[in-house]
Amino acid sequence: MNHESESVVSLEVREDGVAVVRINRPEAKNALNSAVREQLAEHFRALARDQQVRAIVLTGGDKCFVAGADIREFAEARPIEMYLRHTELLWEAIARCPKPVIAAVNGFALGGGCELAMHCDIIVAGESARFGQPEVKLGLMPGAGGTQRLIRAVGKFQAMRIALTGCLVPAPQALALGMVSEVVDDEVTLARALEIASEIASLPPLAVAQIKEVMLAGADLPLESALVLERKAFQLLFDSRDQKEGARAFLEKRKAIFSGE
Numbered sequence: 199m200n201h202e203s204e205s206v207v208s209l210e211v212r213e214d215g216v217a218v219v220r221i222n223r224p225e226a227k228n229a230l231n232s233a234v235r236e237q238l239a240e241h242f243r244a245l246a247r248d249q250q251v252r253a254i255v256l257t258g259g260d261k262c263f264v265a266g267a268d269i270r271e272f273a274e275a276r277p278i279e280m281y282l283r284h285t286e287l288l289w290e291a292i293a294r295c296p297k298p299v300i301a302a303v304n305g306f307a308l309g310g311g312c313e314l315a316m317h318c319d320i321i322v323a324g325e326s327a328r329f330g331q332p333e334v335k336l337g338l339m340p341g342a343g344g345t346q347r348l349i350r351a352v353g354k355f356q357a358m359r360i361a362l363t364g365c366l367v368p369a370p371q372a373l374a375l376g377m378v379s380e381v382v383d384d385e386v387t388l389a390r391a392l393e394i395a396s397e398i399a400s401l402p403p404l405a406v407a408q409i410k411e412v413m414l415a416g417a418d419l420p421l422e423s424a425l426v427l428e429r430k431a432f433q434l435l436f437d438s439r440d441q442k443e444g445a446r447a448f449l450e451k452r453k454a455i456f457s458g459e
């Protein structure tokens with residue numbers, strides 16, 4: 199690692215099975231330097247394997263989600279140097295996380311910060327949050343999925359407008375475009391994300407994991423192949439105890455007790 203080992207990303211695992219990953223670099227608006235990226239990846243890799251963890255909340259705190267990649271770290275960089283950083287391996291740790299990830303976004307989610315939010319499965323935004331892909335203003339372009347995830351989320355004409363102008367997208371507009379899942383008062387962003395995470399954490403984890411995997415993998419497949427994938431995952435769940443318990447509890451008019459198996 200080519201950075202100081204200070205902790206810029208904290209992790210808390212709560213009793214309800216929700217993990218809270220918090221980026222904490224306020225002096226640089228939580229910009230993603232190599233320390234933040236590596237620590238994020240380390241936490242996500244560990245959380246993916248932790249059986250106690252059922253859902254993850256990713257936040258940058260009350261003031262700012264993430265103002266992008268750290269511009270200082272690539273101001274003078276050359277292409278081979280950028281290639282050798284292999285930051286795609288760090289992003290992959292988040293993209294491939296099998297547990298649902300809920301972003302709690304207050305303040306700015308710009309550039310790599312907007313891309314980071316789009317790596318998540320659900321985005322809760324505070325009413326004054328602002329999203330954007332301003333890389334074009336730096337002579338750059340989105341480099342961590344921004345062109346592709348944005349166009350898939352909001353369609354061609356809004357994605358082009360946002361990426362080609364580098365404009366800021368206020369949270370209510372982001373909601374109308376389908377860039378975020380919910381907009382809430384700034385003070386309750388994290389609480390609402392935790393509430394959603396906690397609800398998911400109480401549900402059968404095998405079903406939750408299959409839904410996430412099939413939705414993400416299927417979105418990039420031809421419909422017929424995606425439907426086959428869905429059917430196979432659906433059938434697989436009939437081997438889980440939680441499926442039997444869910445059906446029996448419904449028929450016996452009682453609350454299901456899920457074991458996670």
Ligand code: CO8
Binds near residue numbers: 226265270336342
């Ligand atoms: N990188 C480094 N430092 C930053 C960044 C950043 N992205 N954003 C803010 N900071 C620093 C500022 O330099 C400043 O530091 P200092 O106090 O030492 O001068 C401190 O944070 C506070 O920032 P401001 O004084 O600018 O605060 P304001 O409230 O006035 O403005 C903004 C906040 C609007 C967020 C403003 O800081 C800004 O525009 N930041 C840059 C936003 C941006 O352009 N982001 C895109 C970066 S490029 C990118 O993300 C490419 C992603 C590709 C990913 C794949 C990589 C391989």
